[in-house]
Amino acid sequence: MSFLAPLGLLLSLLAVPIILLYMLRLRRREVQVSSTLLWRQLLQDREANAPWQRLRRNLLLLLQLLILAALVLALARPYSEVPTLTSGRTALLIDASASMNATDVQPNRFEAARRFALEIVDTLGDDDNVAIIRVAESAEVLENYTSDRTQLRAALERMTLSKGIPDWNAALTLAAAGAQGAEKFTILLLSDGGVPANLDLTLYGEVRHVPIGSSAQNVAISALATADDPVRGAQIYARLTNYGDQAADVIFSLNLDGTLHSAAPYQIAANSYLDLTMSELPAEFRRVEAQLTRPASSTLPDHLSIDDTAYAVYAPVIAGRTVVMTKGNAFLERGLAALNAWQVYRGDPDRGLPSERYDLYVFDGWLPTTLPDSNILIVNPPPDLPPNNLYSVGGMTNQTQIIRVLPDDPRTRYLRFNDVNVRVFRQIRAEWAETLVEAAGGALVLAGEFEGRRIAILPFNLLDSDLPLKIAYPILLANLTAWYKTPRALNLEGSAQIGQTVVIQPPPEADVVRVIRPDGAATTFRADQPLLIYAETLQTGIYSVDMYSGESLFRQEFFAVNLFSESESNIVPRAVQLGSGADAAAAEAPQEIGQREFWSLLALIGLAILALEWFIYHRRLGAPRLRGAAAGKFSRTARRP
């Protein structure tokens, strides 16, 4: 046993005043009594057990000296030397990712890691510095380099377990930053492995890995997706993976919009997977929840539960209907039909507009007398004035050198007009429209919103150009089509991973976008920016994106968040390989010398003795009272009957 603050032992000199005070206290107060006769008899009685009485008289002094000794020892901060894992400067990286939820060590791997870390903090040497970095979907420094055990303990206590996928790169970069100026630097990983081997990092100092976890037994839904097949309708694909080394029996159940659709037992061989395809599904559903459970007969444990449930959202693409009013233009019809998004119908300009409503009207060299209340594509506009004064018509021009293509616009994305040749085109001006492609003689492609319609104009005959033969043609049509169709606010293929940010593209009419998490908590955005970034995807489940115009909810979209991570679901404890390809040293056997302080124990003992002393003191001094129980007894019992 040694002391960190041996100067504290000087405080034991306080024993001198205590003893002095005690001796002073023994100078007795003089009190006059009528007679000492009875007291003397009493003292003679007590002579019999005198040694005990002497001890008893000094008991309080003894206890006080013991309290002092305990407190002085505590202040001197005694410690014993114990073997430990760390010395010098250490970055303690604690894995708090999804796989640390595994319960193969009780209560789970994360708690085991936390206990281990607390143990390290307890045996910290006086000169050792430790930083605590929590590795989850983001790396977070919970406590910077310090030797203050209280702070370190507090940081460890408040550390929470995540369900995300660890960002080892960021964590190790953070840890590596601590190496600067350190004589001896160690990175200590408390993890079940899963550190990617291809990290491009230069690490200084020694990297040690404390492996956590013992079993690989886990069955997961490792993929869940929906698809819209034109022939068979909606389909659901699921992949069930058994990461364990024993075949596992599972029951796979499927909930559609909250009602159970099907449940069936499967067996998955060890270290393999099973692909399932579900068809013959109801016509309409949006939310899919798949769950793996163990049959009651199964004794095989499943150590990780968060990947036993997976979510998906079914959002079929609904084809729009378009009518092409042309006297014959194969380029237009084929070009549109090539886009899966449209069902193309042909109309005859001589018979006027068809009575049923279409999502898109294409007018080729012809215009109706009144504009339909839908989106419109005008090709080769006729020379007469358009209905509703849509635009002003100018003459034909052959100045067709392309000046520029409007940059940074979704309608001109990937669009190159350099190799497109147009013979002549009509000069058309419209206040509401933007010029997407500008030629020397005027606008070659215009598009904009007019009285609630989206209208694009190509003011030339397609047959007067080689546009339909160029790559720009399908790109332009596809871009315009995407523009005509109401875009989805969410541009997400499949489901999001835990911790992944989700980009929301609010429609222009949305004022407020509210994202509601599976647990019901909501995040509200003001839709004043073209893109909203939502990052609170730390739960698995189905998130709802509600878009409000003013007070009214006008659109609701869903997205699903899943774990779907091979590295997290595969909970087998692995060795850590780092960028260099070298294994991190396994840190099973403690090699360094740490110091375990036990002043708190001494302080506790001091407190206990203090309580004892207080008890004894108060037991000895009954509160003095004049007429106690004895008074009155004296004369009463002396009466003769």
Add this chain to the structure above:
Amino acid sequence: MSERLFDEKTLRQLDQLSLIANRVRAGVMKGERRSVRRGTSLEFADYRNYARGDDLRRVDWNVFARLERPFIKLFEEEEDLSVHVLIDASASMDFPREGEGEAAHHKFRFAQRVGAALAYIGLANGDNVAVTALYGAGLNVTWGAHRGRGRSLALLDYIAALKPAGNLDLVAALRDYAMRFSRPGLCLFISDLLAPNGWQDGITALQGIGHEVAIIHLLSPEEIDPPLVGDLQLVDVESGATADVTIDAPMRQMYVQRLLAWRDEITAHCRKRGIHYATVETGSPWETLIMSELRRLGVLR
């Protein structure tokens, strides 16, 4: 002690009482008490057979004429009772002192009242009353003996003027008293009995010359359950002797037990010797002692 010991009302109550001596002692003078002796009063007591030498004047001739046998006619003898009131006037009776306890608990004041009451009852009944303050052998101060109600004011003044003082050897003082006042009678001894050398031999000396003894044992509440705590040096106000005592709750408990045991010892001693014994706390009203306790003991009627 200039204040009066009693008010008029109390005196009138005392008038109705009289002292009793179970074994009545021969008086010196004609008194108001019947004597065990047959004597010369007018009250007829008994007959007995004539024996040779009897005074012929006492033969009841009427009976002789009827029965032809001589009988002597006996008469009651009436005599006075000698009452001795002994008050322990040692310094230990001067307790609790001013500032150390309640003045109402003062032992000597209590003793003065009780002694005065008993002496007054004696005077009122025509007894021969002597009041003595015990200060020690050769130092005792005695009033009397006097007879007659007319002396009562002088008696009260005398008792009221007494002051406790000095270190008293009770045995010596009592022996001294027994030698000086050899006329046996009722001896009322008022004391706290806190005497290092004991008192039993003194009482035995009193009984030895034929006194009937009653002890009225006074203790103040401060002595019965002392309000003391801590490490103390107790100083005996009488002898000046000291005792170092650490008083805590168990110690107080032991003191009380010791006190009760001491009282029980005294009770047993007195019962064996035929001594009337009454214990009194000075915290209780002294009238209670006179009106009920002593009546119960058979000292008063």
